[in-house]
Amino acid sequence: LEELREPLELTEGEVATLKEYDEMDQFIDFLEKTKRNFSVKIHKTVDLKKIKHDNSRSSLDLRDKVHDFIHHDARSIETPTESTADETKSAKENKFAQPQQEEAAQPEITTSSPTTPLPTAAKPAAPVKQVSTNHLMVPEEKEQKEDPNDIFIELNDNVYLQIQYIKLSIEHKPKQRRALFLVPDPDLSDEIGEESSATWVELLGDVFYVGWLSNFTHATEIESPDLIGKYVAWFVVMWWTWCSSALYSSRYDSGDVVHHIYKIIELCGLIIMAGSSPTYDTSPRWFIIGYIIMKSVILVQYSVIFSVSLGTHFKSSRRPLGAYVAASTVSIIMWSISLLYVSEGDMAKRYVLWYLSIGLELLVHLFLQTNSRVSLAASHLGERFGLFTLIILGENCMGFISKVAEIVAASDANTNPDPSVMAAIMFSVAIIFCYFFMYFDDFSGEFVEKTKMSSLWMYLHFPLHLVQVAFGIALTNVIDALSQSKSSTTTVVAEHIVRLVAAEEESHESGTEEISQVFIVRFFWVTAGLILIFNALIKLVNTPVKGAHRRSHIICASRILNAIIFFALSATTFDNLGPLSMIAVMMSCLFFQSAVDLLD
Template identity: 25%
Template sequence: MLKSLWRPPYLLSGEEDKEKRASWLELFYDLIFVAAIAEVAHYLHEHLTVSGFFSYVLMFVPIWWSWVGATFYATRFDTENIPHRLLTLLQMVAIAILAVNVHDGLGKNSVAFALSYVAVRSILIFQYLCAGHFIPVARRLTNWYAKGFGIAAAIWLISSFIPVPWRFPLWIIALIIDFSTPLTAGKLVAQIPPNFSHIPERLGLFTIIVLGEAVIAVVRGVAQLQWGIASAAVALLGMLIAFCLWWIYFDSVDGSPLRAMGTGKMGIALLWLYSHLPLAIGIAGTGVGVEHIIVSAKKSTILPGEERWFICISLIICLVSLAIIHLITCTLGTVKKRKILAAYRLGSAAFILIIAIAGSQLSPVMLMILLGIACSIQVVLDLFKTTQQSIQNQHNNI
């Protein structure tokens, strides 16, 4: 038994069409990201400004990309061995350090933040090199990833010797290289594609993590003060918005765009994958916004402008991301049907933008009612569309 657990990694070849479920190790690994998302959301809670939001995004992206890197490795290669478990433990420690340094992560802790991210990526690069060593057929792909990710990690390492604020442009350059590496590996990925059932499930689980942080933010906002009618109403409406986002995403989640990887067409597949990044950023931001509004509902009758703009922009990011995801998800129907779904999302996003611009005199409760309506109408329209489709199918079968 012990000897078998020490075996080298092997390729999960020919399994891209077989159902692969998240392993217990992957679910355990996700726990550290619960803490990481909580820390970056807490940073945003304390820096609810334009610069604070961009800082939040700059720190959120490495956290999300670390999770994506581990997920795509696990979908291709066997992970049920002792070396991988130990390396996963080291990754979790590095991500924990990353999360700890989110506080003032663009200030005095930025060096530690950068070095902890380098550690996370270095472990992944080592895993790819090991996989390529033991699996010759995967070597070209693993070497490509190791090279691209290695260049990005080296830039992050160099950035730790560069003073603030010149350090941060290097982070952005490194992230661009990171995100571009899979995009330029089309033919190599086509030879060894990811599992097409595993990736959507894993992204769904990460979305649940971020939605969970949004729910926690609502609870935390209420826990800060005594219950009042206004704050209770805002909290309930915040839960409604989180529920609607869950419904809109999970009622139509599907990884069909990923299948383009099987033919080497990385653009459409990565557009689908990368659209989940702003979605996660927007969901977590919405939770922070609701938390602020709960407190404001107790203190004043007019919502501060920065809080109104913040939650509106966060929701707009969510809806635009969902529009892109649904537009390119083939299993949702014909191009026309998918365009209609995307139009629903963009229409609500436009409505919310109008609220942000013209809602300077809105109370916290009234703003949340309008946002709740904008999200709820998406669910109603989806249900109406599904009912119409069901009736049409029954008519065609008669």
């Protein structure tokens, strides 16, 4: 305590209080209560005792030796690796190599905790006053810029105490006004490998896509094979709208005011498309107008960069940027022509124009993927795809929340929700988490920067996202079937019929359509298997699978094997495998797959 009195500025009352403590945790709590910014560490070592008793400065780097014992978090005890015989011999030889007149000089403490922020500027440190021979001090390496005021107190031959002052430094950055307009860089070749991340504006745009996806999914449930085509046709447009926007913003968005204005206009077009999506096949006018607005924003953005490339220093960037401008222009023209074919009888003509324009843009991006002037390696596109995958998985969970709300609302004070239905929902959450783990366990957005296969990796996400959304719908259908089987002896999912009737009344259509149980079962297993297939393909592209990476072979093979099992189970029916059993079997298979994924 006498050694701590001066460094910690302890009063007589505080010293008396500390004398009553017999545990280190009490001392740490005392420092926190008295608002003394110190961290306390206990280090266990035998070798340090030998080093401390050296009365001379040896050529042995004592400071590095101490770092082996100190670099741990607070309240940690470290047992260092014992030195070998050769190392001990070398230390002893070096110990006596220094002049005897240096015996009285003791080095100064300069070690600090990893949690202590480094000072922003190197300052000469005042020497610490030696209180007793128990202080072990080490000469400072100035380039480390560490705090020289740490206190070391030897408790016994094997244990010493480190008390370290925690500096609370607050970095004040001058506030800068957001630029009105920043001239975009047409040549991205010099930015390859630079770290970047998604901006808040990009994340805001993704939130709008969450609403769009949720609105259409709940308005157009896949309840029969006929509705699969309608959903896929819409999903292609929605996904490419997001992808084309991400391809631009992840490379060229500079965060200036003008780009914010671009984003506002783009989101207005998105809202128009989202609101008109449920009837995009029967009343497509506003759906088309919304797409034209969004694509026009992208055209203007690429046109600005192309105009900058017309300067003498960016000749090599003109061709790829000009291709982007031309593709966007042709796309707008083709969608504008589709406004002439808005009747239901002209649906095929509209689809031809729409998907030809999307295919043209896709080919342009594929053709330019290796051009360093517009390189995807100078972007954070990998992060954007990861975030969108997270959005898709989150949309699946929203259906579970709605289902629990329906079950709870249907029960009264005297009845509880059916346990089997609640169990099915909990199992479903586990299934979604397994798919999440499968994708994100070895996810790395840096992959886009390092391989020519980046475009294949990107566009494999389209079928993955599609089947992920479809699986979420199929999983909800199975839970609905289980819920209905507990309240009725019929083999038809009544809740879906009610929803179908309501949707048909709103569209002035008549009649109802029963949901085929065979379709529910097949849709459930096939979409689940396809998710495994596409995840395996993405891993094959995303990670090395040669030589030492045999485990990647095993993981991908396991995913494909599970997919084959799921495809085989699609031949079952509710008669030989009930809804709850189906979900439980799938959860078990995915748990096994998650265990295999841990091998990598």
